[in-house]
Amino acid sequence: MTKLNPQYRKLPGSYLFSEVARRVAEFSQSRPDRSLLRLGIGDVKGPLAPAVAQAMSRAALEMGGPQGFRGYGPEQGYPFLRRAIAEHEYWERGADISPDEIFISDGAKSDCSGIGDLFGTDNTVALCDPVYPVYVDASAMAGRAGEYDRDRGRWTGLMYLPCTAENGFVPDVPEERADLIYLCFPNNPTGAMASRAQLSAWVDYANANGSVILYDGAYEAFISRPELPRSIFEIPGARGCAIEFRSFSKTAGFTGVRCGYAVIPRELEREGVSLHALWSRRQASKFNGVSYITQRGAQAVYTPEGWAQVRAAAAACLDTARLIREGLSQAGLEVWGGVHSPYLWAKTPGGLGSWAFFELLLERAGVVATPGAGFGPGGEGYVRFSALGDRAEAVQAVERIWAALG
Amino acid sequence: MTKLNPQYRKLPGSYLFSEVARRVAEFSQSRPDRSLLRLGIGDVKGPLAPAVAQAMSRAALEMGGPQGFRGYGPEQGYPFLRRAIAEHEYWERGADISPDEIFISDGAKSDCSGIGDLFGTDNTVALCDPVYPVYVDASAMAGRAGEYDRDRGRWTGLMYLPCTAENGFVPDVPEERADLIYLCFPNNPTGAMASRAQLSAWVDYANANGSVILYDGAYEAFISRPELPRSIFEIPGARGCAIEFRSFSKTAGFTGVRCGYAVIPRELEREGVSLHALWSRRQASKFNGVSYITQRGAQAVYTPEGWAQVRAAAAACLDTARLIREGLSQAGLEVWGGVHSPYLWAKTPGGLGSWAFFELLLERAGVVATPGAGFGPGGEGYVRFSALGDRAEAVQAVERIWAALG
Known part of the structure; x- marks a missing residue:
């Protein structure tokens, strides 16, 4: 059975x-x-922005012609889109991310949950409380959350980082060691934003403990002050301890179109294994890339x-x-x-x-x-x-x- | 660490x-x-078929207008597509599949590998040898394949079903019990097709052993004789033991567009739990549906x-x-x-x-x-x-x- x-x-x-x-x-x-x-x-x-809708409309017709048809694309995304993202989302902010560190996906939800596949079940997961439920559900489905305590509404195996009015809904670095840390700023659900100093404290903590930060930047487009960090990779040391997830859903109205990306620095490794290589392998076996039409739409976000x-x-x-x-x-x-x-x-x-x-x-x-x-x-x-x-x-x-x- | x-x-x-x-x-x-x-x-x-390219082109423009925009769609797919699939792929062949048993996805590769999430690691997986590598890789990544024996090129924990010139590349039902059985007809890579009697033997075996058949029908469009079964659900008893995966990739040239579907009958359960409900839960937490534009393209496959x-x-x-x-x-x-x-x-x-x-x-x-x-x-x-x-x-x-x- x-x-x-x-x-x-x-x-x-x-x-x-x-x-x-x-x-x-x-x-x-x-x-x-x-x-x-x-x-x-x-x-x-x-x-959708007219430039985006038109780009997708054109790409669809292009696929209907013998010259423009595209079959399987590169599993990690078309170079035109990876390059546009690197340039506009990272280089303009002084973050050193190369196009081949960007993995195009069908959205941050898939990435935030799928990333868990790379890690053993014996890692301690820390996450904000309250938090976007996908981190909890995916951790629980993978067997990393322990047991659910109905009375307290908590999982016994998760490390909850209290986000309260007192700390401005930005959690303090804990005393104990966590192996995987989900952070999301601007935060869902509280709307809180972390300062550069606050993120630096997390990066230092992760590097000191050998932890990996899973940084969800899906709401980055709404950061309204230029001095605030838009990416974890604006923080020194983050390339050695962080993976970032981004999405076009809220940035460009793609909730119904489905496109996002994960950023994994080449030098990020644990147990001597490159997480970039591991994710490439995982995606090649369990995912088959994003629609060419969608990627043309995402690229059009970066036109003037x-x-x-x-x-x-x-x-x-x-x-x-x-x-x-x-x-x-x-x-x-x-x-x-x-x-x-x-x-x-x-x-x-x-x-x-x-x-x-x-x-x-x-x-x-x-x-x-x-x-x-x-x-x-x-x-x-x-x-x-x-x-x-x-x-x-x-x-x-x-x-x-x-x-x-x- | x-x-x-x-x-x-x-x-x-x-x-x-x-x-x-x-x-x-x-x-x-x-x-x-x-x-x-x-x-x-x-x-x-x-x-792409002109009808499909045009439908997607129109849908993209529709999303660029205030009346036509669609945000998050139903996670399991739009009713218009689920209904079209039920009607044309199943009802016309006499297979009793309802639209809400069809889960629209970004392709059969994601589904064939993701489905493993529902099952414990202590299931014996049987698969054809040779076989589409995704079943093996996904089983290995999930810890269901044992160890890889480099000398023999085999995983110690998998049950290999020999597909040889002698058996026409259609495996015989084994003596031992397997819990999860990947079958794919028309087969990738051998091109072999199973007869109704052969599939019936597998369905009977699965029902007798409480196994679940994971039936990959990605190449169904190429079956050239009407008496051959195009779906596992044409076989009596399959609703109690089978999940089917289909794809528009080879049928309609969607390798670069990404759309497929999984079919899980409502009454399919193990340990008293509905696999349909479990997959709904899994998809809601780890997936966010397929592009509206893509689904309109898939729907257009079923226009005259x-x-x-x-x-x-x-x-x-x-x-x-x-x-x-x-x-x-x-x-x-x-x-x-x-x-x-x-x-x-x-x-x-x-x-x-x-x-x-x-x-x-x-x-x-x-x-x-x-x-x-x-x-x-x-x-x-x-x-x-x-x-x-x-x-x-x-x-x-x-x-x-x-x-x-x-």
Whole structure:
């Protein structure tokens, strides 16, 4: 009889966003009259930048002609895209990353979870609490999270790094040793951003302990001050201890197009083995590259028109975030984030649980937020709002929240 | 210090097709005068069917407009595509598969390897020998293959099912119990096709032993006789023991576009757990769906024009296969396959090793084949030729082989 992966049995429930979607669908069915305003899942509203849409449209037609057709591409991505990323995302910031250290993928979610394949199950994983649930789920599925303690909502084998209002939602370096450290700045879900000094402390810690930092920079496009580090590779020493994940999802509206990349420096090794070589091998056996059409679209992000269009979209999103922040504050909520991030992190009023506040917002205001507890025990008592959606809807949503709480 | 996945250390060398590419590049560099004819890797030559290219081009532009933009799609695929697949690939063949049993993915390679995540490491994996290397590599990376025995070119923990000229390259059901069984028909690399009776024997075996069949039907489009089973789900009892993988890569020229699907019946369970639910959970945490643009392209395969175009391409490929088969026979080689498959499987002449014959073909004829030994110990003494490329080149290649061996 075929045996199942015993780790899967330990997973407490459905994936957070599937659960939110389920509850929202249930509500919509019972209250078809109620219009819903969605500030929940971090999806973008689009449209795609014209330069990007046109590049993909052209590439699709190109594939329909004998001269332009492309079959299997290079598994790690087309040189035209790897080069454009190196130049615009790294060299312009003084980070020394070569195109062949960039692995094009179908998105940061796949990379953040797939990277675990390279490591033994006997590594201690540290992660922010609250945190993007994929790091936890992937660690648990791989058998690196221990057991799930339902009462406490915690995995026994994970090292939770508390992110609280007191530390500005940027975790301090722990006393104990962690082997794999997931960091994400600008943070999902809290919207917090780490300073250069804070990231330096993590890089020094990782180098001292032989740890590997798994740095999720999916929200980098929203960093609004130039002195803040946009990449872990702007920090001296990071090439010896870090892997970075990036995505076009939030930067360029690619949530429905699927493209991201992982950056693994050539000299990064553990046990004398190059992680760059190991990831190449893993990808060659378990992945087959990203659509040529998609890669042409991503490349177009770096044309002058494409860049102007995606930067304008990010600025508009940050302005929506400002309106939400102000609106929620006026409604009496305590709010963080939304300055270097499309996410806002709000304390629930009156000590409400986060799922309870989620239900309250849904029922009284018709607004979908994401319950903080879905991001881990440290998220209890908070909800996340996303500014990635429509501006007018966001304005209406905060008005409704104001009315509902007033 | 971070510990690596100890299984990765056991992998004998680079991924087969990367190694072939490396040797070909080396040869090209030393002999820039020599034109190469590629019958090696199973890549397609295209172009994409016009209906497909146009559908993707339109979808890209649609995403550039506020009305047509789509963000995160349903993780398991858009209903329009799942429905089209159910109808055209299954219902028309009398196989009872519902759209929600179809999981759209970025290709069969990702699915064939990713599916292993659902199972414990203590399952015995059975696979054809020779075989598509991804099943072996993924099993080894997951720790299900035991140790690699370099002298014998075999993994100690895998159950190899001999596929030989004697059994027509269709393996017999073994005496021992296997838990996970990879089957692929039409077969890569041998081109062999299994009959309904042969597949029935495997389904009965799996149901008797509680095994799960992982059925790779990536080459189904090339089956040229209607009475042959195009899906494992045409076999009674398969819904209780099988998962099927399909791909648009070879069917519709999607090697560079990336789209495939996995089919998991709702009632398939082990240890009382639904594999359908488990795969849904896995995909929600480790994958984020396929590009909307790509899914519109795949849907267009099922329009009357799209279908006519892809069927014509498959017929042309089979005709190329016939020319290669006849040419190789005339050159004195013993050849199988190429009837229900784009692949031909040829015995090396004079007892040559398969890498030696690969080198001979490269050097004397400027023809790239794939060495059979790359597909496992049972492939030693064979090479694989692919008819997926250009017809004129294939004709020229067999002429050159004829001259080189004559």
